[in-house]
Every structure is written in C-alpha cells, then in structure tokens.
Amino acid sequence: MKKNMKLEIFDERRCTLGEGPTSSGLKNSHVMWIDILSYKVLWRDIHSGEIGSFDTPAEVGFALPRENSGVVLGHASGATLREIDGTENPLPSWLEAESGPLAIPVRWNDAKVAPNGELFAGTMAFDGAKDAGSLYKFSRDGKQITKILSPVSISNALDWTPDGTTFYYVDTLTMQLDKFDYADSGITNRRTLVKFDESDGMP
Structure with missing residues (x-):
C-alpha cells in the first residue's frame, strides 16, 4: 500500500464513525455514506x-442505493427497504436463519449486492466480540434470508471480480483478505489472498 497518498476533505460534516461510501446516479455523482x-x-x-441526510432508528451498518429508488438499510433494529418518502418496509430478520436466540446481541455491519442481485450482509456484536456474527444473503425479492458463513467477527470489504466468479471478504479480526469461488448457489473454496500486518491497521 502506498504511504504517500494525498488526502482531501470531501465533506465538512463530522462523523462519529463514518463508513460505507457508495456512488450512484448520473456519472456516479450521488455519494452516500453512513455515520x-x-x-x-x-x-x-x-x-x-x-x-x-436522514436519521435511522438505531446504529446503522449499511445504506445501499436501490435500482429504481430508495435505499436498503441495515441497522440494529433490522434491515429495511426505505422509500423516498421515508417509509421503511422490513426485510426478514437474521433470527429467521438461526435455530434459536443468539447468545450475544448483534447488529448489521457491512453489506453489498451480489452480481445476481442478492444482498450479502454481515452481523457483528455491539462490542466487537470475536465470532459473534454471521454472513447472510437475502433473496432478490427480499423475502428470504439464508446464513452462508459462520462464525465471523466483523464483516467488511465485500466485493466481486468483474466476471462475477470470485467473492472477496474480510473478517476484520482475522487481519486477512479472503476470496471464495462464487456462483448463484453460494460461496465455496475459501482461501487467503492477503495477510495484513498490524502496522497496516485493521482491514
């Protein structure tokens, strides 16, 4: 990683914990992020x-632009489809993909839309406890949720190769970037692509 990058302030509004920038709209001019x-x-x-800006009812882990209008939100109260008028329609809870109550309270963290239109989203403990979360996927119609990876600590940096055959994933506390083979059926064949040094910071 280059150490001589030039940083400029993009927006003067202060964030307590700013994350998850996305771009959409004409020439990707609409930039959205969360605090x-x-x-x-x-x-x-x-x-x-x-x-x-707009407020959410709890800690917000992701906000992703929808194809036509509105936003997909993931916050501590659950995942929702937020319409332009502010109306929120709930998506299935992670509890629907679990066999029973969770031992440690969790919230949504990072999420991305897969090449086939499914939503991949991870949970984490409020205090960042190790192995308290999981990675899930929502069906394209938003009616079903499936657990695809567990246990995990802090899901981050979800992405895919341009040809849609490889999925990239960071579980922050492992200090590594992993990749999986990806298909509509799910993710397989996990292997480590990059191992980060503590001097690089947490991925």
Missing part, C-alpha cells in the same frame, strides 16, 4: 454540491 454511531445516513452530489 454508524450517530444513527445517520448522509449524501452529497459531486456535481451540484447539494447535500442531505
């Missing part, structure tokens, strides 16, 4: 300079 601990989703239009 997890302030229960807030913020956005800024690169071209017009217009800014905005």
Whole structure:
C-alpha cells in the first residue's frame, strides 16, 4: 500500500464513525455514506454540491442505493427497504436463519449486492466480540434470508471480480483478505489472498 497518498476533505460534516461510501446516479455523482454511531445516513452530489441526510432508528451498518429508488438499510433494529418518502418496509430478520436466540446481541455491519442481485450482509456484536456474527444473503425479492458463513467477527470489504466468479471478504479480526469461488448457489473454496500486518491497521 502506498504511504504517500494525498488526502482531501470531501465533506465538512463530522462523523462519529463514518463508513460505507457508495456512488450512484448520473456519472456516479450521488455519494452516500453512513455515520454508524450517530444513527445517520448522509449524501452529497459531486456535481451540484447539494447535500442531505436522514436519521435511522438505531446504529446503522449499511445504506445501499436501490435500482429504481430508495435505499436498503441495515441497522440494529433490522434491515429495511426505505422509500423516498421515508417509509421503511422490513426485510426478514437474521433470527429467521438461526435455530434459536443468539447468545450475544448483534447488529448489521457491512453489506453489498451480489452480481445476481442478492444482498450479502454481515452481523457483528455491539462490542466487537470475536465470532459473534454471521454472513447472510437475502433473496432478490427480499423475502428470504439464508446464513452462508459462520462464525465471523466483523464483516467488511465485500466485493466481486468483474466476471462475477470470485467473492472477496474480510473478517476484520482475522487481519486477512479472503476470496471464495462464487456462483448463484453460494460461496465455496475459501482461501487467503492477503495477510495484513498490524502496522497496516485493521482491514
């Protein structure tokens, strides 16, 4: 990793814990990100300079633009489809993919949309406890949730290769970037791509 990157302030609004930037719209000009601990989703239009934000009912782990309009939200109260008017329609709870109550309370953390339109999303403990979370996927119609990887600690950096055959994944406390073979049926053949040194910071 290059150590001489030049950093510039993109937005003056302070975040307690800012994460999860996405871009969408015309020429990807609409940039959206979350402030997890302030229960807030913020956005800024690169071209017009217009800014905005809205509050969430609990710690927000992800906010992803939907194909037509609105946002997919994941917060401590659950995952929802948020419409432009602010209405939120709930998605299935992670409890529907579990055999019983969880021993440690969790919240949604990072998430991304897979090449086939399914939503991959991970949970983590509020205090970051090791192996308290899992990785799930929601069906394209948002009616079903399936657990696909467990246990995990803190899901981050979900992504796919351009050809859609490889899935990248970071479980932060493992200090490594892993990759899986990916198909509509799920993820298989986990192997480590990069092992990070503590001096690099946590991935």
